[in-house]
Amino acid sequence: MLFTNRNMLGSLLLIISTSVACAQQPPLWNQKKCAVVLTYDDGIDGHLDNVLPALDSLQLKGTFYLVGSAPAVSNRIPEWRRAAQEGHELGNHTLFHPCNAQLPGRTWVQPDRDLSKYTVNRAISEIRANNTLLQAIDGKTQRTFAFPCGDLRIGDTSIYEQVKNEFPGARGVSSGLYTAAQIKLDDIPAFAIQDQPASYLIHLVDEAIKSHTLLVFLFHGVGGGHAINEGLAEHSQLLHYLKQHEKEVWVAPMAEVAAYMQQLKQ
Numbered sequence: 001m002l003f004t005n006r007n008m009l010g011s012l013l014l015i016i017s018t019s020v021a022c023a024q025q026p027p028l029w030n031q032k033k034c035a036v037v038l039t040y041d042d043g044i045d046g047h048l049d050n051v052l053p054a055l056d057s058l059q060l061k062g063t064f065y066l067v068g069s070a071p072a073v074s075n076r077i078p079e080w081r082r083a084a085q086e087g088h089e090l091g092n093h094t095l096f097h098p099c100n101a102q103l104p105g106r107t108w109v110q111p112d113r114d115l116s117k118y119t120v121n122r123a124i125s126e127i128r129a130n131n132t133l134l135q136a137i138d139g140k141t142q143r144t145f146a147f148p149c150g151d152l153r154i155g156d157t158s159i160y161e162q163v164k165n166e167f168p169g170a171r172g173v174s175s176g177l178y179t180a181a182q183i184k185l186d187d188i189p190a191f192a193i194q195d196q197p198a199s200y201l202i203h204l205v206d207e208a209i210k211s212h213t214l215l216v217f218l219f220h221g222v223g224g225g226h227a228i229n230e231g232l233a234e235h236s237q238l239l240h241y242l243k244q245h246e247k248e249v250w251v252a253p254m255a256e257v258a259a260y261m262q263q264l265k266q
Contacts, residue, residue: 029180032250034208035257036242037216038062039171039190041093041146043070046225048079054222054236056086058243063254065093065146065171068130077137084138089253092134092145092167095126099149106149115151123159131166144254145170152187160186169258177204177213180261188258190216194228198237205241209248214257 029035038055040047043066055062064083066073073080084090100116101109115123127145135141145160150173152158160170169185176189183189191204201217208215223232242251250257 028212030250030260033212033248035214035250035252036205036208037214037252037254037257038219039065039146039216039254040219040222041065042097042220042226043067043073043093044221044225045072046221046223048072048076050223050232052083052088054239055088058239060239060242060251061087061253063089063091063144065091066134067093067097068095068133081137084140089143089255090134090138091143091254092127092130094148095130097148098123100151115154118154120154120157120159120162123154124162127163142168142255144168144258147172150174168255168262171216171254173218177208177211177215179213180264183214183261185258185261188216188254190218192218193230196230196234198234201234201238202241205245205249209245216254
């Protein structure tokens with residue numbers, strides 16, 4: 001009996017110590033099992049016409065990476081300002097969206113927007129100019145950055161290294177599900193979405209829930225308006241699934257999630 005009681009006591013102590021250890025762990029993804037960030041690139045009319053109404057109808061917040069020179073930005077400033085007031089993030093996607101035309105499949109890049117012909121100072125100046133423009137729209141000083149085409153460098157020089165202290169984080173284009181400890185805030189992974197079925201989008205959410213990781217969606221057009229497009233119905237099914245699982249999934253703009261990860265890494 002004494003041996004049995006000692007075993008029971010040992011088991012009880014193990015349970016108590018495990019419970020205490022779990023209680024001391026930092027909250028995971030703002031008390032949720034995973035985090036999901038909905039990002040939309042280039043600042044097009046479809047984001048204002050299709051995406052924002054869909055997000056707002058479900059009280060979900062997204063990040064819109066705006067190209068300052070885009071007509072849909074300059075022509076619809078009051079609507080972007082209203083989106084920011086409603087809690088959406090206006091992210092920095094540079095002033096002119098320069099990409100490296102020397103890479104395969106880049107014949108569409110205009111000569112005056114060929115990143116390989118830029119100086120580092122020019123690239124930095126255009127990023128900062130876009131920050132100034134975005135602040136004039138939303139009045140905010142904190143926002144995240146997204147690399148156009150995922151291009152991180154001019155030659156051997158990192159562009160973002162020069163401005164990283166001006167942003168809480170930067171979104172890249174390489175895909176993957178990672179924990180906060182694994183993610184590098186200067187190249188946050190994202191899944192680029194184009195003509196995918198809703199089942200694929202929902203599967204990614206389920207995988208993020210299981211693995212307790214960050215899932216970033218990278219959309220361009222939704223319901224048209226861009227060569228890289230996702231269907232309205234598929235996008236809507238994703239949003240409704242996220243809403244149905246809001247007790248498990250933290251959906252927030254990238255700036256908010258990046259700031260949260262910064263705190264966890266301190």
